[in-house]
Amino acid sequence: MGCDACLPIRTGYTVSFQQSRDAKKLEKYFKDISQNQWKTLGEDMIWMREDIFWDFMDYVHQHLDPRHVWAVEAKQRSPFENLRRMEPITAFQKMKDALWIDELIEDKRICSYYQPIVSVNHERVHIVGHEILSRGLEEDGSIIPPFKMFEAAQIRNKTFALDRACRLEAVKNASIIDHQLIFINFIPTAIYNPEHCLASTFTLIKELNIKPEQIVFEVIETEDVQDIEHLKNILNYYRSHGFKYALDDVGVGYNTLNRLLEVEPDVVKLAFEFTNGVSKNEKQKKVAQEMLAITHRMGAQALAEGVETKEDLKCLIEMGYDLFQGYYFAKPNPKPLKEIHSIYV
Structure with a gap:
């Protein structure tokens, strides 16, 4: 349907x-x-x-x-x-040059990669969940990066179809993750009516016996959201069915810090632009601290994504960030990780 x-x-x-x-x-x-x-x-x-x-x-x-x-x-x-x-x-x-995206969607040539989301307690790293990231597949099995897929989809006016296909594939592949959070991306402008557009997603989650409280639907392209009431309608629909939701790339684009108060997410992800090098940059620290304060006032968890160095991780831990994600812990993998070795905090 x-x-x-x-x-x-x-x-x-x-x-x-x-x-x-x-x-x-x-x-x-x-x-x-x-x-x-x-x-x-x-x-x-x-x-x-x-x-x-x-x-x-x-x-x-x-x-x-x-x-x-x-x-x-x-x-x-x-x-x-x-x-x-x-x-x-x-x-x-x-x-015409972008026609390949139509075939990719129809043939369901989409696969999932998993990147761990962690907490750090007493210098020990614990995997609390995974973000499921979509990749396209060429006919020979080689990987197509997501930006290339969505660039072609935009040209072909297939963003809605691609977002839906990626979301369903992510849910299908989420069933192998037990007792952890599962972050699944979605583009809010690709959902006209939550009750209609999300029906197949919710049905698949139920069929796979995935617990709603495990799922965190992650709003991507946050800076492009123009209709805040429409976004709130979608997010309220998720929450009414027992799901959590997160805002991605906060701090980029519009004044997202003020908008946080309007949508009340469960998790707020500080953008890579403000985590990478934060230990050495006072402006980045200021944004990170402001976002953290607002997030905690709402009772939400603050997640720093794009963490790549020990120094930045220590800085963010000292600020009080709750969760972390980035190459310092692991790159996206074809299979979810069970534990992380050789990380020094």
Whole structure:
């Protein structure tokens, strides 16, 4: 079950020819293509399914003048709806180059990596949970970094579908983590209606017998959140079902310290920009201390991510941070770690 935003739905394009003779040349091109995949819209306009459109672009570049062929995305039942937004067909090259993300989502070529989240008590490191990080898979099994996936998804308007696919894969792979916190990322702008958009996620969690109190849904791209009421609606929906939630990359972008009071998260993650080198930078220390004070006043836990050195870790421990994450403890792994060795605090 899903809407057009979160599932890969086939669409199409309305194509206009500024030179009528170009349209006539296409009779031979379309003669072997099934009629249910395209239709004429008068003498100088054609609607065609998306998969036909991408091959058609190659034909235009080889046999016509691309400057005189314009197009716009449109559904078959309303091919004239977006004519004012038509662009030269050359403008769609980036979308064509990003087509691989559609196949990746449909083929579910997504895997999970695990990075431990730890507490430090009496100079001993304890794993309290893992953040599940999504990676794409090439057809040969090689890894596609997340930024590349979401960059392509944004171009193809598939951010919603990719976020959903990554979230479901993370939940599926969370079942091997026992009695620890499980941090799962989500993009709030990819969720229109929590009750509808999160139904498949909640169903899978229940089927896998994962305890709701283990799950911490982590808001990523925090600085891009414009509709705070919509975010609060999503987070309240999570909490009403027994889940926790965290804010990621706090301190970056907008004035997140003030917004913390509005959404009341269970965990607040100080951004890498303020943890890396914090032991030697007074401005970073000030931000870290302010965020810590607000977080603790709310009764939430403060997590410092991106910890890479012993000096920074000691500094953050002395400030009073509760949880830590970063390469100093472990890089993301294909399997969750059971314990961490050779760490000196």
